[in-house]
Amino acid sequence: MSVSESIKPLFAQIDKLKPEYVNRLAQAVAIPSVSSDESLRPQVFAMADFLKKQLESLGAEDIQLRDLGTQPPPVADPKLQLPPIVLARFGKNPAKKTVLVYGHYDVQPALLEDGWNSDPFKLVEKNGKLYGRGSTDDKGPVMGWLNAVEAHNKAGMELPVNLVCCFEGMEESGSLGLDELVAQEADKYFKGVDTVCISDNYWLGTKKPVLTYGLRGCSYYQITVSGPGADLHSGIFGGVIHEPMTDLFNVMSKLVDTQGNIQIPGVNEMVAPLTEKEEKLYEKIDFDVDELNLASGSNTAIYQDKKNILMHRWRYPSLSLHGIEGAFSGGGAKTVIPAKVVGKFSIRTVPDMDPRKLDEYVFKFCKEKFAELKSPNSFNVELIHDGNYWVSDPFNEAFTAARKATQLVWNVDPDLTREGGSIPITLTFEEQLKTDVLLLPMGKGDDGAHSINEKIDVANYLEGVKTLSAYLHYYAAGKDSE
Amino acid sequence: MSVSESIKPLFAQIDKLKPEYVNRLAQAVAIPSVSSDESLRPQVFAMADFLKKQLESLGAEDIQLRDLGTQPPPVADPKLQLPPIVLARFGKNPAKKTVLVYGHYDVQPALLEDGWNSDPFKLVEKNGKLYGRGSTDDKGPVMGWLNAVEAHNKAGMELPVNLVCCFEGMEESGSLGLDELVAQEADKYFKGVDTVCISDNYWLGTKKPVLTYGLRGCSYYQITVSGPGADLHSGIFGGVIHEPMTDLFNVMSKLVDTQGNIQIPGVNEMVAPLTEKEEKLYEKIDFDVDELNLASGSNTAIYQDKKNILMHRWRYPSLSLHGIEGAFSGGGAKTVIPAKVVGKFSIRTVPDMDPRKLDEYVFKFCKEKFAELKSPNSFNVELIHDGNYWVSDPFNEAFTAARKATQLVWNVDPDLTREGGSIPITLTFEEQLKTDVLLLPMGKGDDGAHSINEKIDVANYLEGVKTLSAYLHYYAAGKDSE
Helix, strand or coil: CHHHHHHHHHHHHHHHHHHHHHHHHHHHCCCCCEECHHHHHHHHHHHHHHHHHHHHHHCCCCEECCCHHHHHHCCCCCCCCCEEEEEEECCCCCCCEEEEEEEECCCCCCCCCCCCCCCCCCCEEEEEEEECCCCCCHHHHHHHHHHEEEEEECCCCCCCEEEEEEEECCCHHHHCCHHHHHHCCCCCCCCCCCCCEEEECEECCCCCCCCEEEEEEEEEEEEECCCCCEEEHHHCCCCEEECCHHHHHHCCCEEEECCCCCCCCCCHCCCCCHHHHHHHHHHHCCCHCCCCHHHHHHCCCCCCCCHHHHHHHHCCEEEEEEEEEEEEECCCCEEECCEEEEEEEEECCCCCHHHHHHHHHHHHHHHHHHHHCCCCEEEEEEEEEECCCEEEECCHHHHHHHHHHHHHHHHHCEEEEEEEECCCCHHHHHHHHHEEEEEECEECCCCCCCCCCCCCEEHHHHHHHHHHHHHHHHHHHHCCCC | HHHHHHHHHHHHHHHHCCCHHHHHHHHCCCCEEEEEHHHHHHHHHHHHHHHHHHHHHHCEEEEEEEEEEECCCCCCCCCCEEEEEEEEEEECCCCCCCCEEECCCEEECCHHHCCCCCCCCCCCEECEEEECCCCCCCCHHHHHHHHHHHHHCCCCCCCCEEEEEECCCCCCHHHHCCCHHHHHHHCCCCCCEEEEEEEECCCCCCCCCCCEEEEEEEEEEEEEEEECCCEHHHHCCCCCCHHHHHHHHHHCCCCCCCCCCCCCCHHHHCCCCCCCHHHHHHCCCCCCCHHHHHHHCCCCCCCCHHHHHHHHHCCCEEEEEEECCCEEEECCCCEEECCEEEEEEHHHHHHHCCCCHHHHHHHHHHHHHHHHHHHEEEEEEEEEEEECEECCCCCCCCHHHHHHHHHHHHCCCCEEEEEECCCCHHHHHHHHHHHHEEECCCCCCCCCCCCCCCCCEEHHHHHHHHHHHHHHHHHHHHCCCC
């Protein structure tokens, strides 16, 4: 029997369970597990306990709330405990494949006064949408996995794979402790994991489901120019000394042009050439410039056509100037010549850019441009931090299973998307577990994660449970399953 | 009898009065009249009362402590009273010339913990120097005028001119209320004033007395570039929208080169040509690049020769980039694309620059440079505030009198200096009273006004009293006096 046939009773069960699913999400949303608010840290722990009880009631084994110790500075309370990472497994059958699912149970801050139409920590269903902080980021998807297990239990159907859960409580605050835990458990708790599935991003738009196979990396640099021993009065020193700000503006203005073209030799040359196969992927994607303009709140798009917008967001590098540390930054007027200024910029990286070569090109270019000024000021350029890009094969086993699941549930071929930003845990799992990672989003592009009136569509939440379930079945059945 | 002969008994009296003079300054310094510290406002009033008593005891007439009302916001105490402007006159003989002397009795903040070697509000004499807050800025010079009157009284000598005193208590905090009072009293209290003498600046160096005949003006501009409706994530929007920061850096980097040359067409063309007479003035001035390097705490001088340094500080315009409002300005890394950024810069102005024409050239240039970018972002450039330059004829009657006085007291021809910054009250007096203004500094370039361990040399304080006195006598005696 094909997967699409055998899964029908499960889907029927999912439809029946809607009230339980909404109730489960409502209970989760009611716990204000804001990881960035120290005073709400007990609520993050309460949310971990809620998950533990849910997992127990669904029959999970080996549930662990992993203590990560105290939070490193800066913190108001030096004894502030990090919320635990919740580990659990359903099944440990060596004959089955093992899927690790990751999600996070902490949320962004939210106050009614910020402009919410209803209490952010009370789930409200209205016009087919479920409003509440965490509904889409990321409590909805986390509940989605629990819902999928419940559906199997109630339908008397065995899970087709061993399911390993890894849910963290610090994602909105830098995922403190997660990298270390994944590295530590790679050959222990996570041993035997065949693939990782993360549901913590969104459809590109609002109409078509997507599978995400790439993320850009980010290399963040700073340029320091210093000269005078202290900040100086521009009346007394203006015109007679070399001002660090003049030099900084000169160098930083040469990094990128107004069309977004990076001017540093060698950088664009490292970008992987566009293949015909990749180019074709953009053609059928559901997106247009209006969506970009809506998102940016302006008509400032560099490209007006879908293909160029998506390629420049996903597969080409970009360079942004972020600001200056050490110069006047307040309102009004201040006539100081700053003695030491630090300019910040970052480059979004893509295949096949080598981060160390990028550093080399950036340093060389900046130093050359500064040398051309023949300024006696001191100059330094350095990398503050970097994170690599990630690209997966969107035609591998996991993506193929997810595509079939999406087709079955949504009756449409999902768009294959990338994202311009980064989700660092993706690379951590890939590198530490040496497996593929699939990004399988549940919510829509207009869900308002991190914003006011965050929501998830009821349809996405329910069909999402079906998609996650079907994905597990197709993945278990192998590449040629139908 | 020549002035130089007739003044000898007065000078002898001044030498005798040293203990009284030091005591007068010690009493003044002991009152912490910090105008920027609201909690110390009663001390500023106490200082006005001290002045009133001193003036009374010296025989001043028509002493007025002019109420200026409450201080406008921002203030912690909405009923905070402004300290009074102290007016007084010595003599009202229509047969004599009338000299208005201006000074201020408030001081900069000072704390022992800042690094002072002794209590800043206790005058300490050490190695020929008098240490204490206000010793040189500006209590020393204000006491200097009182000392000069006392010397005349005790020597039984009549003041050669009518002396009008105008001492304010808010100079270190924006001179609130002063402009209005000067305008209001131009034809009343200040009626008949022939010239104004201000002793509130410093010798250029430490070896040679100076007379100051020029100040640069300042026009402060801001450029606003905005596009997106809100700050954006550089991962998602980097490479696909026109970033306001890129445009701002592009335009601002074109305003001035690293050698300090203003790149805006028309600006340098407005500068008054250098005459041979003026050029000669620089040759004998006591100054060299080492003093500039010491002051800037670096070896970042654009010019290494005295003449170019002084000319570029005093008689050529300069352009400084001050900072950006709206962009990331903290430590570390933040990957935001700011939606709206405001770049600040100012131009120091000199004769014969027309401030309205300058605005026009600045606006035109910035708009053209932005237009060249073909960016869809919004752009605006505007003037925030301006103050005009000031230049006097250093060979007029007042300067001639001051030069003779300096030669008599210091046995040296004073250097004729300008300053790169501005002292707005200079222009106010000139414009409102329609008289010349003379800047006749008492302290040295290393006195540390606004800094820790502020001092005035005992020699400067005593010889300063002689200089002020001799100036009055030479001025009264006319241009050809000896």
